[in-house]
Amino acid sequence: MNIDDLKNTWNEDVSDETPEISTEQSQKINLPLEKIRKNMRMEFWSTIGILLFGFAVVWIPFPDxxxxxxxxxxxxxxFSMVIVVSFFFSKFFKLYKEISSPMMKTYESLQDLLFQFKLNEQYYLSFILSFVPFLVCEMIIVIEFIPHPKPLSDLRIATILISAVAIGLFGLFLLGKYWYKSFYGKYVSQIENLLSKLKK
Structure with a gap:
């Protein structure tokens, strides 16, 4: 077999593995991607709003x-929460930029995009679970500074904090799974289904 034959065989193999995506298929894929982009924007601005509201509540002057x-x-x-949120949103922003101007020409490029979605799902769960220490710290501050009718015993404080960690981890994990599935996972599944049809 000469060099030209090898080149032709290689090109045929690559084209078989990475089928081209038609305009119609591209439009179908763009629909769930646009939903994902919309939800990412909504979540970003909602998080900013919640953090600003938190700062405002802490520093609004009022009697007592x-x-x-x-x-x-x-x-x-x-401020610590802002640092953590900034780190995770920098990861999400890279994905947002990529799906805002996708080069979806081949099956292979879409496979890469799906891999990034799976990776960001793990980032997302880590992001949600990262709020457990903040929850515990907030409870410590409240226990220390809010007056109680009678002082809390050491056992009571330990029980409250251990319960907060256990319930916080479990609750936030379930919330993160549900939230991701509702806002992103179902659209990622639509893209996976479209890709499986494309592969056939």
Whole structure:
């Protein structure tokens, strides 16, 4: 077999493995991608709004305002949350940019996009679970600074914090799975189904 034959065989193999996507198929794939983009924008702006609301609530002056130390600790906690949120949203933003201008010409490029969706699903669950330590820290601050009718025993405090960790981890994990499936997972499944049809 000469060089030209080898080149032709190689090109045929590559074209078989990476079938071209028609305009009609591309449009079908763009529909769930647009839903994903829309939900990512909504979630980004909602998160920004919640963080700004948190800062506002902590520092709004009102009668019988909590101690400065209480406000300062909550502010430090909120700034820490901003750092964590910024890290994860930088990961999500890379995916958002990629699906905003997709080069969906072949089956292979879409397979790569699906791999990134799967990777971002893990980022997403990590993002949700990262709020457990903040929940625990907030409870510690509240226990320390909010007056109680009678002092809490060490056992009571330990029970509250251990319960917060256990319930927080389990609850946030379930919430993260449900939230991802509702806002992103079902659209990723649609793309997977379209790809399986394309492969046939």
């Amino acid at each position: 305002a909590p101690l400065f130390k209480f406000k300062f600790y909550l502010t430090v906690l909120l």
